[in-house]
Amino acid sequence: MLDVSNLSVRFGDAYALRDASLTVHPGDRIGVVGESGSGKSMLAQALMGMVPESASMSGILKIDGTEMTRATEAQWRALRARRVAMIFQEPLAALNPLRRVGTTVMEPLRTHLGLSRTQARARTLDLFEEVGLPDPEQRLAAYPHELSGGQRQRVLIALALACDPKLLIADEPTTALDAEVAQRITDLLVRLSRDRAMALMIISHDLQVVARATRQLLVMYGGDIVERGETRKILSAPFHPYTRGLLAARPRPQLARPVPGTKRPRLPTIPGHIPALVDLPAGCRFSGRCPAELSRCRTTRSTEFRTGTGLAACHLLNPAERSKS
Amino acid sequence: MSFFLLRRTGGLVLTLLAISIVVFAVMNVLPGDPALTILGIDATDDARAALRVQLGLDDPAPVRYVQWIAGIARGDFGTSYSFGVPVAGLIAERLPLTLSLALSGTLLTLVIALAAGLYSASRHGRTGDWAVMILSQLGIAIPAFWLAILLVLLFAVNLRWFPPGGFPGWSDPLGSLRSLVLPTIALAAVQGAVLARVTRSSALEVMRLDFVRTARATGLSPARVLWRHVLPNALVPVITIVGMQFAGVVTGTIVIENVFYLPGLGRLIFQSIANRDIITVQALVLMVAAVVVLANFAVDVAYALIDPRLKARLA
Structure with missing residues (x-):
């Protein structure tokens, strides 16, 4: 339903997203990981047609066969909520504080689907039920500040589902929630994706969430997709040096509870910082921080090569490169 | 509550x-x-x-x-030294005119400010925004009495649409309304220009908030996002300023009533001061202060009505 190739988002000469390609089928569950500034949120905004006004989009972005890269705001509006819907990071901030949550969820049902007040109300109750909000009747009249964090996120999910989208993008859906609630929201998203044959894209820096919820994984760095494949396989056998660094930097229980009498091991980190958009190296974005860097990495970008687990954009995988060494 | x-x-x-x-x-x-x-x-x-x-x-x-x-x-404000009649009667005679003028002025101020401010915010950084900003700067710079004289010259002397001044009395409702049009515009232009800027910056601030992004992501039209989601949230600072401006509007009527020869409290204050009619001046100043204090009270109640979070805290 979604076909993206060589999609770029630029601010002048600075790429926030560079030549991203991916295909999404109904029911797919895709995780997108990377640190802040990796372009993962820009990818999500591009798929919603909501990149900042100062940015320019190029490449091909087909939603249900319609090319949308140069679509007008009005054309995008017709797709939002109906084809692609999105939920955001801070559920409290993402809800209008002056509106009852029932009114918020009923709004697209009435304006987009033309339902009457009673129909919209009944539909909202069904949606609240589907996303597991307790006492849906009472929740209709609640204001966002009267709900818990998890309940607010469920309201936002209900809002996103209102017009039956084919793809739900969740941008850091659990970051503002505590661990147990985060897990329940993650499981809810997976269940909804299965029940509705709806594609789900979870953008997160939390590898646990992605491991739990998704089957495919995109690893992003500096606006590039650097590695992709099955989530499970990549997490157990990463190839790209950046993915390896990211996985090594993941906090693990054995790091927190060291063996008595031994020195507490330090959490490995990737040396350096992710550069600003304008300072990114022209070739591989990870060059300069990469432990396995080759001379050409800085200037030339690698195409994607097969790894044991999927695809990765890295010169180390180039057969020509390997025969040289 | x-x-x-x-x-x-x-x-x-x-x-x-x-x-x-x-x-x-x-x-x-x-x-x-x-x-x-x-x-x-x-x-x-x-x-x-x-x-x-x-x-x-x-x-x-x-x-x-x-x-x-x-x-x-007891409702007895004393007897005016210069008119020789009860002050309460003098005030009761003139209060309706001043109150109508202050209310119509505030209403027009709100209409100008919300329309211009929201339009400006929605066209942020573009020509329309600049035009509104320049106009409002002009509006702030022009003194109300001077604008009043210009309005009289254009609409009363040249075009003869409205009377240049005077008031026919409430027994002639249509004539009364006609004679309030120019004073209302003169009062509201300046206040509206100030308030339009407040509305614009408040709306711009709200437009950056996450729930506006949610509304856009829900595929709602820009007009709907602006009026249903941005405006209510932008209103709190606007109402604060309206409450403060109401004092300015009430005192502004003193000047405007004198320019347009309207028999309201403003003219009465003016005459009483000139006549050293201390007891009348005392009553009038207290009256105007009471109106302003009541307006601020109304603003506080309005906050609670707009924002359910505030209502919850006050309950």
């Missing part, structure tokens, strides 16, 4: 009492002898002394203050 109202009403009464003390004190240190005003310069000293005793002016100031306040509590 009811506790909130009770507490605010108590505060209201205390504020008005404090204002009355200040007004009374100021009026009594001003030079000028009411007996001289009433009897004229030809009266003998004896006659003036006798009148002062009759008016109770020979009592000590605290006694006079208490008598004045006690009278007001």
